[in-house]
Amino acid sequence: MRFGDLLFMSAASLWKRKVRTILTVLGVVIGTASIVVMVSLGLGLNRSTMATIEENGGLTSIEVREANSYMEGDSTNQEPKRLDDTLVETLKANPHVELVSPVLSISVIAKCGVYENQLEIRGMSGEALEQMGIPLASGEVPVSEDELAFLYGNQVLAGFMNSKTGAGFWSDGTIPEIDFEKDAIFLIYDMDSYYNSQGNSENNGQSVKPPKKYLANYAGLAEGGMDTYKSYSWYVYCNIVPLENHLKRIFKGKLIPGQPSTASGKPYKQFYYNEIYAEVDDMEYVGEVQKWITDMGYQTYSNTEWVDSTKKQYGYIQAVLGGIGAVSLVVAAIGITNTMMMSIYERTKEIGVMKVIGCDMKDIRTLFLMEAGFIGLIGGILGLLFSAFISLLINRVVAGMGMEMGLSYIPAWLAGASVLFAVFVGMTAGFFPALRAMRLSPLAAIRRG
Amino acid sequence: MKNTAAVITVKDLYKIYRVGETKVRALNGVEFAIRRGEFCSIVGASGSGKSTLLNMLAGLEKPTKGEIVIAGEHMERKNENELVRFRQAHIGFIFQSFNLMDTMNAVENVALPLTFQGMERKKRTKKAEAILDMVGLGSYKNHKPTQMSGGQQQRVGVARALVVEPEIIFADEPTGNLDSRTSREVMELMQRVVREKRQTLIMVTHDNELAGFADRIFHIRDGKIIKIEEQMGRETG
Ligand SMILES: Nc1ncnc2c1ncn2[C@@H]1O[C@H](COP(=O)(O)OP(=O)(O)OP(=O)(O)O)[C@@H](O)[C@H]1O
Numbered sequence: 001m002r003f004g005d006l007l008f009m010s011a012a013s014l015w016k017r018k019v020r021t022i023l024t025v026l027g028v029v030i031g032t033a034s035i036v037v038m039v040s041l042g043l044g045l046n047r048s049t050m051a052t053i054e055e056n057g058g059l060t061s062i063e064v065r066e067a068n069s070y071m072e073g074d075s076t077n078q079e080p081k082r083l084d085d086t087l088v089e090t091l092k093a094n095p096h097v098e099l100v101s102p103v104l105s106i107s108v109i110a111k112c113g114v115y116e117n118q119l120e121i122r123g124m125s126g127e128a129l130e131q132m133g134i135p136l137a138s139g140e141v142p143v144s145e146d147e148l149a150f151l152y153g154n155q156v157l158a159g160f161m162n163s164k165t166g167a168g169f170w171s172d173g174t175i176p177e178i179d180f181e182k183d184a185i186f187l188i189y190d191m192d193s194y195y196n197s198q199g200n201s202e203n204n205g206q207s208v209k210p211p212k213k214y215l216a217n218y219a220g221l222a223e224g225g226m227d228t229y230k231s232y233s234w235y236v237y238c239n240i241v242p243l244e245n246h247l248k249r250i251f252k253g254k255l256i257p258g259q260p261s262t263a264s265g266k267p268y269k270q271f272y273y274n275e276i277y278a279e280v281d282d283m284e285y286v287g288e289v290q291k292w293i294t295d296m297g298y299q300t301y302s303n304t305e306w307v308d309s310t311k312k313q314y315g316y317i318q319a320v321l322g323g324i325g326a327v328s329l330v331v332a333a334i335g336i337t338n339t340m341m342m343s344i345y346e347r348t349k350e351i352g353v354m355k356v357i358g359c360d361m362k363d364i365r366t367l368f369l370m371e372a373g374f375i376g377l378i379g380g381i382l383g384l385l386f387s388a389f390i391s392l393l394i395n396r397v398v399a400g401m402g403m404e405m406g407l408s409y410i411p412a413w414l415a416g417a418s419v420l421f422a423v424f425v426g427m428t429a430g431f432f433p434a435l436r437a438m439r440l441s442p443l444a445a446i447r448r449g
Numbered sequence: 450m451k452n453t454a455a456v457i458t459v460k461d462l463y464k465i466y467r468v469g470e471t472k473v474r475a476l477n478g479v480e481f482a483i484r485r486g487e488f489c490s491i492v493g494a495s496g497s498g499k500s501t502l503l504n505m506l507a508g509l510e511k512p513t514k515g516e517i518v519i520a521g522e523h524m525e526r527k528n529e530n531e532l533v534r535f536r537q538a539h540i541g542f543i544f545q546s547f548n549l550m551d552t553m554n555a556v557e558n559v560a561l562p563l564t565f566q567g568m569e570r571k572k573r574t575k576k577a578e579a580i581l582d583m584v585g586l587g588s589y590k591n592h593k594p595t596q597m598s599g600g601q602q603q604r605v606g607v608a609r610a611l612v613v614e615p616e617i618i619f620a621d622e623p624t625g626n627l628d629s630r631t632s633r634e635v636m637e638l639m640q641r642v643v644r645e646k647r648q649t650l651i652m653v654t655h656d657n658e659l660a661g662f663a664d665r666i667f668h669i670r671d672g673k674i675i676k677i678e679e680q681m682g683r684e685t686g
């Protein structure tokens with residue numbers, strides 16, 4: 001028989017038994033829909049986690065820190081291994097490390113008219129700043145090593161407070177009227193002296209000269225509103241080379257805040273970094289590189305462990321959810337088998353006649369397999385539509401709760417796979433009935449009735 | 450006419466059914482030959498083994514013992530698949546209870562054996578329509594079986610058996626469900642068609658009058674052919 005005729009005949013026979021077909025299809029619809037919804041929930045959870053991870057610095061970056069910076073108190077006889085340019089060079093030599101940048105961070109006071117804020121400045125190499133790919137609302141990344149200019153995170157503005165009224169974004173929601181590009185922003189690097197000068201004037205009346213203010217050059221502003229948090233939102237970035245030069249000029253041999261000192265309290269000649277940022281070429285090697293650095297005696301952070309554990313966790317959730325769906329589909333499959341058996345029982349005579357007038361055995365088998373496959377196909381498609389609808393509802397609900405990305409996510413592969421799977425289940429369920437139909441004796445068939 | 454070439458040869462045919470302890474000898478040593486273009490009827494009392502013989506000739510049932518050679522091929526040696534293929538090419542079958550497909554109209558029913566052969570729609574429809582015209586149902590082409598009388602349905606059944614232009618047509622009491630006048634009409638139709646196309650027709654019937662349409666009448670009793678009656682004046686076939 002021709003394929004088209006086979007399709008037509010099996011479809012016609014389903015059509016003839018509409019009510020039963022619909023009921024059987026319903027089982028598949030429910031089974032497919034539950035699998036798809038459950039898997040989509042798992043995928044959606046996974047996706048939103050991945051997005052969070054991306055926001056928190058991506059999957060290939062490693063943060064290197066001093067090993068025992070937090071227990072400095074009891075490391076009396078042992079100098080902590082500091083982060084210096086030698087280490088930067090060592091890291092650069094590793095073939096899997098694509099980019100290394102020291103991070104020199106320093107807290108400063110920023111003043112702009114009546115507004116005041118404490119900023120966290122992070123000096124990094126121009127290359128690293130570019131690699132971070134911070135989307136800019138205006139300006140550019142401060143790559144120049146000659147001039148000190150600052151790139152502001154999108155939430156930095158929110159930290160400015162009116163020093164007279166105390167009004168600010170966090171206290172009463174007013175957004176400070178500051179234009180980083182046009183307004184003059186002054187930075188005070190020597191915070192200790194600054195606070196001393198302020199405190200003294202109030203308590204002792206003995207005036208201390210306030211430290212010098214420096215005008216901050218504008219480089220750029222990160223894109224995003226006051227509410228969109230990204231890993232860079234709170235920081236002010238600049239190129240590390242001019243920052244170091246600038247700091248040396250300001251403090252002139254005195255101890256720069258945040259830098260370690262010798263036992264006698266003298267500053268070191270070179271800069272030590274708070275952090276070194278390293279970018280690995282592939283996620284696969286993050287663990288390896290991390291171990292290498294840890295073995296050298298430093299502390300490292302990356303998102304890999306977090307990713308691995310969340311992945312595993314979501315894998316379990318998905319397996320469980322998918323399993324529930326699978327069970328319902330198995331039930332649907334039994335329904336299909338039952339329907340097909342009934343259909344064959346009813347049509348024994350018809351099948352017998354077909355055999356007598358020359359229908360190939362394998363065509364009979366194909367007819368019944370197709371019928372079962374059709375039930376799977378229709379059920380799969382309807383189930384998919386149904387689950388898309390449910391998914392929409394779920395996402396509506398969680399969007400109302402502030403999850404803009406949505407909890408349920410049906411990628412194309414899931415849609416395709418679910419329909420294919422439903423067809424497969426249908427055909428599997430129809431396999432034995434089809435064999436049975438094929439083997440019916442034509443004689444027994446025509447004798448009946 | 451030289452019709453000596455036997456299209457069906459049956460030798461020493463036995464069919465024994467085992468029902469519990471007892472054995473039923475449905476066919477008990479049958480031998481005959483049928484020439485091409487012959488119209489034979491098989492008559493006998495109920496339970497004498499007529500249907501059993503016909504089913505065995507059509508390859509619907511395996512003999513217990515013996516040989517059936519049709520168009521040079523041994524039916525008893527074929528497996529079920531081969532039998533289906535053989536029927537597709539050589540055999541037409543007319544049922545007592547018509548056995549038309551309820552969901553299909555007359556043309557589709559008649560074209561069904563061609564569909565099974567894999568013939569394309571246009572071609573098979575054309576052929577089926579031509580045969581329906583021939584059996585006098587030209588104006589009932591789009592009627593479903595439920596919209597036709599018994600006689601009309603059996604004409605569709607005859608047309609369906611003829612559409613593949615088989616060498617041999619088997620009919621088990623084709624008029625069993627029809628009244629005597631309609632039976633005669635259907636018999637005349639079958640007789641005319643097989644004469645025209647020189648097809649071999651083997652028909653089982655209870656009715657001696659209808660059996661008289663045939664060239665030869667096989668009388669069967671208790672699984673044995675007791676008499677073969679040559680119809681005089683019908684040798685011209
Ligand atoms: N499957 C079977 N199992 C057991 N016995 C059978 C079977 N089929 C037929 N018989 C027996 O074989 C014998 C011949 O049956 P068959 O159907 O050939 O009779 P028949 O001549 O066609 O009768 P009728 O005119 O009533 O149709 C009967 O005795 C019947 O009981």
Ligand SMILES: [Mg+2]
Nearest residue numbers: 499500501621
């Ligand atoms: Mg009978």
